[in-house]
Amino acid sequence: MKKIFTLLFIFSFLLKVEAQDDLLNMLNQENPQKPVPVFATFKSTRVITGQSIEHISAKHLNFVILHRFGEINKGAYELWGLDQANMRLVFDYGITDRIQVGVARSSLNKTYDGNLKIKLVKQSKGKGGMPVSIGYYGNVAVNSMKWADPTRNNYFTSRMSFFNQLIIARKFGDRLSLQIAPCMVHENLVKYSSDLNTTFALGTGGSIKLNRSFRLNFEYYPRLTGKDMKSSSGSTLYDYLGLGVDIETGGHVFQIMFCNGVGMLEQQMIKNTETTWFNSKGLTNAGVRLGFNISRTFSFDHSTKKAY
Numbered sequence: 004m005k006k007i008f009t010l011l012f013i014f015s016f017l018l019k020v021e022a023q024d025d026l027l028n029m030l031n032q033e034n035p036q037k038p039v040p041v042f043a044t045f046k047s048t049r050v051i052t053g054q055s056i057e058h059i060s061a062k063h064l065n066f067v068i069l070h071r072f073g074e075i076n077k078g079a080y081e082l083w084g085l086d087q088a089n090m091r092l093v094f095d096y097g098i099t100d101r102i103q104v105g106v107a108r109s110s111l112n113k114t115y116d117g118n119l120k121i122k123l124v125k126q127s128k129g130k131g132g133m134p135v136s137i138g139y140y141g142n143v144a145v146n147s148m149k150w151a152d153p154t155r156n157n158y159f160t161s162r163m164s165f166f167n168q169l170i171i172a173r174k175f176g177d178r179l180s181l182q183i184a185p186c187m188v189h190e191n192l193v194k195y196s197s198d199l200n201t202t203f204a205l206g207t208g209g210s211i212k213l214n215r216s217f218r219l220n221f222e223y224y225p226r227l228t229g230k231d232m233k234s235s236s237g238s239t240l241y242d243y244l245g246l247g248v249d250i251e252t253g254g255h256v257f258q259i260m261f262c263n264g265v266g267m268l269e270q271q272m273i274k275n276t277e278t279t280w281f282n283s284k285g286l287t288n289a290g291v292r293l294g295f296n297i298s299r300t301f302s303f304d305h306s307t308k309k310a311y
Contacts, residue, residue: 038127044136044174044182047256047298048095048120050208050222051245052264052272054140056172056182058122059097062304067093069267071294074278084292091267095120109268111275116144116268126173138170144270161192166269168206178212186224188270195233202229204273210249218249220260224273238277258296265292 045055048065059065073087081087095105095118103120124137146162165188172182184206193200208222224243232240247260264276278290 036130038129038132041126041128041136041174044126044172044180045210045220046218046249046251047258047296049258049296050182050210050220051247051258051260051262051296052243052267052294053184053206053208053222053224053269054120054168054170055208055210056136056138056170058101058120058138059095059103059300060304061097061099062302063097064301064303065093065095065097065298066301067091067095067296067298069093069294069296071262071265071267072292074290074292076290089265089267107268109266109271111266111268111271113147114144114268114271115147116142118142135171135173138172140166140168140170142166142269144268163191164270165189168269180210180212182206182208184208186269186273188273190270190274194237198232199229202232202274203227216251220247220249220258221245226273229274232274240274241276241279243272243276244280254299256296256298258298260294260296261291262294263290263292 043057045057047055048057048059049055049067052069069091071089073081073084075083077084077087089109089111091107091109091111093105093107095103097103101122105118105120107116107118108114109116119139119141121139122136123139124133124135126136127133142165144164144166145159146164150157166186168184168186170182170184172180174180186204186206188202188204190200204224204226206222206224209220211219213219222243222245226240226242229240241263243262243264245260245262245264247258247262250257250259263278263280264272266272266275278292280291282290
């Protein structure tokens with residue numbers, strides 16, 4: 004009799020477990036696991052000077068002020084470069100959660116530009132997730148400096164330059180983010196006949212999260228072509244390298260960095276970096292400069308979505 008009761012108990016238990024499994028299977032079929040988007044690959048829309056994969060959300064305006072001071076090796080007379088400054092003002096607006104447009108003005112060569120940024124693919128985790136985020140960034144810039152020789156035939160198109168970039172990024176866990184960004188710069192007019200109108204570069208960047216408010220960043224833009232070109236002033240060109248830190252304070256993101264490029268427009272960063280981090284006399288005599296970015300996002304949407 005005991006054996007019968009024991010068998011009945013085991014059988015009823017197995018039926019209960021099987022019923023629970025069937026119920027879970029039904030729930031999984033009705034609500035299959037969906038990939039979860041990965042957010043905050045970088046803290047800002049810029050790694051340092053170059054673009055990051057981050058994007059402004061729909062109905063949000065991002066205002067950015069960028070400053071690059073003079074070379075630190077100028078010494079106390081120039082207050083280690085602080086007496087000199089170049090500035091760039093940027094307004095970026097999110098038309099949709101995937102499309103961002105912007106306008107900007109740089110004091111270097113009095114340059115105006117318009118830009119477009121598109122989020123093509125968003126990284127996600129989970130079953131069927133996307134391992135990377137992919138985006139496009141491009142701009143058209145106009146140099147508004149006075150003509151060197153106004154008596155000759157000058158064309159507006161000679162003032163124009165173009166930048167195109169594909170950004171591929173991945174966030175590894177909660178603290179490390181890396182991106183690679185092949186890009187192209189085209190100038191309608193170059194100063195020397197030996198210079199290339201089109202230059203290719205391979206941008207790289209990364210960010211390490213220290214805590215909720217602080218990140219360490221780096222970016223490097225080696226040129227793949229035009230290694231022997233001179234700058235517009237005839238100086239030797241170097242590849243751009245920047246190291247910096249992000250500090251988030253409320254609605255602001257403050258970035259402070261050291262870099263060897265004075266240009267904050269992508270074309271200028273790649274084709275107008277005239278100093279290097281290291282020279283024969285060491286780091287203290289090289290052309291490193293201090294800089295900062297500060298950004299503030301304004302919402303024109305009554306929802307509570309995060310700006311980026």
